[in-house]
Amino acid sequence: MNPLLLPLAFVLALMLALYFTPVARAAALRFGIVDRPSTPLKQQREPVPYLGGLAVFVAFVIALGLVLEFDRVLLGILLAATLTLLVGLIDDFGVLTPFAKLLGQGVAVFVLLRSGAVIELIEVPEQLRWPLAALWLLAVCNAFNIIDILDGLAAGVGALAALSLGIIAMATRQFALAALALSLAGALVGFVVFNFTPASIYLGDAGALTVGITLGALALALPMTEVSEAGFLAPLVLLLVPLADTVYVTVLRARAGKPFWHGSPDHFPLRLKRALGGDVRRTVLACWGLALAGCVAGVAAVVVLPWEWGLAGMSAVVVLQLVLLMLLARRPMESR
Secondary structure (H helix, E strand, C coil), rough: HHHHHHHHHHHHHHHHHHHHHHHHEEEEEEEECCCCCCCCCCCCCCCCCCCCCHHHHHHHHHHHHHCCCCHHHHHHHHHHHHHHHHHHHHCCCCCCHHHHHHHHHHHHHHHHCCCCCCCCCCCCCCHHHHHHHHHHHHHHHHHHHHHHHCCCHHHHHHHHHHHHHHHHHHCCHHHHHHHHHHHHHHHHHHHHHCCCCCCCCCHHHHHHHHHHHHHHHHHHHHHCCCCCCHHHHHHHHHHHHHHHHHHHHHHHHHHCCCCCCCCCCHHHHHHHHHHCCCHHHHHHHHHHHHHHHHHHHHHHHCCCCHHHHHHHHHHHHHHHHHHHHHHHHHCCCCCC
């Protein structure tokens, strides 16, 4: 494709998200598809509509279709994203068990692997590529669902990661994947306008899971080690905030004898919010800053720096995140 169309993909997706998000909000309100403040973790004053994820998906797929002809890998990613969206939509109605939800994600991951979207997985034995790729995709998919706990958090972090993956794709001349990443980034930026605190619409499970699996697939499909051997670690840093929170809550919940899918206020952003006096805006901006630091380090390691410097930069960001997690772990959990 013509690389000059890449900025157009971003702008189109952004404009479409600005249009479709209010439409999705109105539809969710009309049919009662809302998140009600029914538990201590849901502290919004009034019910907030779901279906934001549907608006993001429609915006980025239409924008992508207007600038690009789909190949097998792109179709595989989009089909997997569509299946994940459907699983999330059903879950937003509250009728899926955790096992059924995971099974639906597994089907989407299988479709994605069959498409060949993970052919650029790091050099590991052939027999381990599919299991490692499946584990990665499920981890990132659920990490974005887990991190979707504050207004604008998951969408903003997703937008930064998508933009960074788009830059890597352009630098490695993977223009079709760049169009996919930039379309997703544009759609998320348009959505954040309505999702930032105080949010008037949520991504919902449908949106968070779809964003997660799409970003996970992009991270696997891109040739991360063309410039630097340290590039294979870049996806971990690009997606550090959601992955770190997932590990964080999993460990804390395991220590408390709870399953990892059990809702609780263990999340590091919620602890950070408490440390910042309950200011959601400052908390989300701080998390965006952490995500941006990881994205800068990851992109630099892949396309700019020699492997030693790239590894050093990524290590510094990881150490910063670990120090923050350890400091926040000393603070009591939110009680409400």
